[in-house]
Amino acid sequence: MTNNIILHGRFGRNPELEYKNGQNGQYAHVAFSIAVDRSYGDGTDWFYCVMNGKRAEVINKWFRKGSQIVVTGRMESYKSRKDPNVTNWVVVVTDFDFCDRQEGQRT
DSSP states (O other): OOOOEEEEEEESSOOEEEEEEETTEEEEEEEEEEEEEOSSSSOEEEEEEEEESHHHHHHHHHOOTTOEEEEEEEEEEEEOSSOTTOEEEEEEEEEEEEOSOOTTOOO
16 A cells, blocks of 8 residues: 655745754754645645655745645644644655746746
């Protein structure tokens, strides 16, 4: 069985980068939310995403609120600290791709 998700959406706010301490030293950790429009009817779904490592720094450098992104990853659940009856979901990003046209790029 596999747990894969692919999302194409827009950043709801600027990504938040921080550095954390792990077993092998310090590593970059970025968190962000993306809005994905539904293909039917009205509505938007929001996904909370995280990524670790050097590529997390790339997301922080090149993406801002409103930027388009395609992410690939896996869904993970965790219990809320405030209410153990609530389960939260996060997309752990393993890969991403740029979607917006860069300034100066030809169409």
